[in-house]
Amino acid sequence: MAPDYDDDDEKKGELGEGADAKFKEFDCPSCNANNPCDPPFGDGDELLCNYCGQDYKVKVSEEGRVKLKEL
Numbered sequence: 001m002a003p004d005y006d007d008d009d010e011k012k013g014e015l016g017e018g019a020d021a022k023f024k025e026f027d028c029p030s031c032n033a034n035n036p037c038d039p040p041f042g043d044g045d046e047l048l049c050n051y052c053g054q055d056y057k058v059k060v061s062e063e064g065r066v067k068l069k070e071l
């Protein structure tokens with residue numbers, strides 16, 4: 001059976017809420033590739049696009065929206 005910590009919220013692929021939200025995937029702003037992430041990432045993490053190799057710094061807003069800043 002699946003653990004029940006993943007309650008079906010309005011957005012898929014997210015764990016947690018607001019600025020503490022964690023995400024299991026992201027869409028690269030440079031090449032639009034979808035990158036799955038394991039373990040999930042959150043505010044302050046750094047991401048690497050597996051397709052174009054661009055690095056990003058993650059910022060999660062209080063609304064739980066991801067912003068990626070190119071490094």
Ligand SMILES: [Zn+2]
Pocket residue numbers: 028029030031032033049050051052053054
């Ligand atoms: Zn990319």
